[in-house]
Amino acid sequence: MSGMRTLGEFIVEKQADFPHASGDLSSLLSSIRLAAKIVNREINKAGLADIIGAVGTDNVQGEAQQKLDLYANEKFKAALEARDQVCGVASEEEDEAVAFNKALNQDAKYVVLMDPLDGSSNIDVNVAIGTIFSIYRRVSPIGTPPVEADFLQPGHKQVAAGYVIYGSSTMLVYTTGHGVNGFTYDPSLGTFCLSHENMMIPKKGTIYSINEGNYIRFPLGVKKYIKYCQENEPQDQRPYTSRYIGSLVADFHRNLLKGGIYLYPSTLSHPEGKLRLLYECNPMAFLIEQAGGLASDGQRRILDLVPTELHQRTPFFVGSSEMVNKVEEYLETYPDQ
Ligand code: AHM
Numbered sequence: 001m002s003g004m005r006t007l008g009e010f011i012v013e014k015q016a017d018f019p020h021a022s023g024d025l026s027s028l029l030s031s032i033r034l035a036a037k038i039v040n041r042e043i044n045k046a047g048l049a050d051i052i053g054a055v056g057t058d059n060v061q062g063e064a065q066q067k068l069d070l071y072a073n074e075k076f077k078a079a080l081e082a083r084d085q086v087c088g089v090a091s092e093e094e095d096e097a098v099a100f101n102k103a104l105n106q107d108a109k110y111v112v113l114m115d116p117l118d119g120s121s122n123i124d125v126n127v128a129i130g131t132i133f134s135i136y137r138r139v140s141p142i143g144t145p146p147v148e149a150d151f152l153q154p155g156h157k158q159v160a161a162g163y164v165i166y167g168s169s170t171m172l173v174y175t176t177g178h179g180v181n182g183f184t185y186d187p188s189l190g191t192f193c194l195s196h197e198n199m200m201i202p203k204k205g206t207i208y209s210i211n212e213g214n215y216i217r218f219p220l221g222v223k224k225y226i227k228y229c230q231e232n233e234p235q236d237q238r239p240y241t242s243r244y245i246g247s248l249v250a251d252f253h254r255n256l257l258k259g260g261i262y263l264y265p266s267t268l269s270h271p272e273g274k275l276r277l278l279y280e281c282n283p284m285a286f287l288i289e290q291a292g293g294l295a296s297d298g299q300r301r302i303l304d305l306v307p308t309e310l311h312q313r314t315p316f317f318v319g320s321s322e323m324v325n326k327v328e329e330y331l332e333t334y335p336d337q
């Protein structure tokens with residue numbers, strides 16, 4: 001097994017990228033790695049254990065919450081609290097940010113924002129789902145409980161971000177601002193191994209991913225862009241291929257590897273779009289920029305948006321740089337009345 005690098009080894013090795021690194025971030029990433037393994041184990045037995053199914057409560061966005069969402073939320077929170085590197089967590093599954101009360105946690109310098117189980121409507125049909133995480137340095141003083149401002153930072157302040165995809169194999173993909181690396185889980189060893197080093201998205205791809213069922217409700221520029229994707233221009237490799245899983249992590253992961261664009265625009269029923277800036281869009285935007293792509297709300301860079309609310313949503317266009325530029329052009333050329 002010479003040459004094989006585990007995620008644990010890689011994290012330690014990369015600590016040198018940060019002058020004066022104290023190892024706190026490395027330890028934090030190790031907590032995420034551990035929680036990912038625990039959640040992965042549970043997801044893989046979901047069918048067997050009959051754990052699937054809505055719990056009966058709705059989350060803050062009024063969507064039915066399923067058991068595995070809650071399970072993942074609890075496991076990630078517990079893993080993050082246990083290692084004392086995090087003073088608080090904000091989760092898509094919780095109305096309010098959670099402050100960790102132990103003194104050791106209050107001495108910690110990081111906060112984590114996460115979507116513990118994204119795409120959870122796909123669990124009971126055996127389709128890939130994911131965990132998305134985003135790490136910031138707190139702005140409030142060390143030794144005090146975290147405050148809202150710690151969680152409401154613009155995405156360009158992220159220290160690290162990543163996702164776990166629970167798919168045909170399980171992978172953990174993350175960045176600390178020095179490129180993007182992907183690790184595939186070997187269940188027989190219980191180890192994530194470096195499988196995708198320095199991931200880069202092609203500048204231009206041939207895949208577009210959007211819930212086209214909402215077409216009639218899209219902004220005019222998005223409708224026109226979809227038609228552009230479907231035009232017969234063989235020298236430009238159009239028509240493009242349409243691929244949409246309905247699981248952001250899985251759609252994003254495929255497009256990252258192959259080149260493409262994922263779009264979740266505003267619609268009549270979701271004027272702000274559906275995806276959450278803090279738990280979904282910012283971490284994916286950090287990753288895609290690190291991989292050479294772009295993320296936009298249609299006009300502005302996602303990472304520059306200044307959040308005002310924890311559960312804020314935003315239209316989201318992410319992927320190959322030339323494709324994101326093109327959709328921005330269409331939105332500018334064809335504004336809605
Ligand atoms: P969730 O956080 O409730 O799981 O919703 C987010 C999911 C994304 O994974 C996915 O890209 C999107 O919602 C799909 O939405 P739609 O079903 O409207 O196409």
Ligand code: MG
Nearest residue numbers: 092115118119
């Ligand atoms: Mg989600």
